[in-house]
Amino acid sequence: MTSPKPGTPGATRVCPHCKTTILESASVCPACRHHLRFDESAIAGAKPRISPLHVEGTISPPDNEAPWEYSMVVTIRNERGEEIARQVIGVGALFPEEERTFTLSVEMTQATGAKARRRH
Secondary structure, eight states: OOOOOTTSTTOEEEOTTTOOEEETTOSBOTTTOOBOOOSHHHHHTOOOEEEEEEEEEEEOOOSSSSOEEEEEEEEEEOTTSOEEEEEEEEEEEEOTTOOEEEEEEEEEEOOOSTTTTOOO
C-alpha cells in the first residue's frame, strides 16, 4: 500500500499527543480526542461527518470454571477483497461471570481542497 502525498485525500500524520496515525485533515484526534487545530479556518471549516458503520457486541465466556482469552482484530479490505490493513486492537482474558463490550464505528468526512478530486 502506498501512502498518499501530503495534501491529498487519505494523507496521514502522527498525533502529537498519542502518536497514533491519523488523517492529515483531522482537527481532533479520533483516538485520544485531543484538539489539533484551534485556528479560525479549522473551526469555520468543520466538515459534516457521517457514521455508515456502527457495530456493538458483548462477549462472555461459556458457563464453566476456566478463563477464556480473546483477541480483537480489525481488517480492512479494498473493493477487490485485498487486505490493505490488519491490526490487533486489544487482547485479554475473561474469567467466569465477566464480560466485555466492543464497539466498532467508522466515521467519514468528505475530502476537500484542491487535490480532493484526484485519484491515484
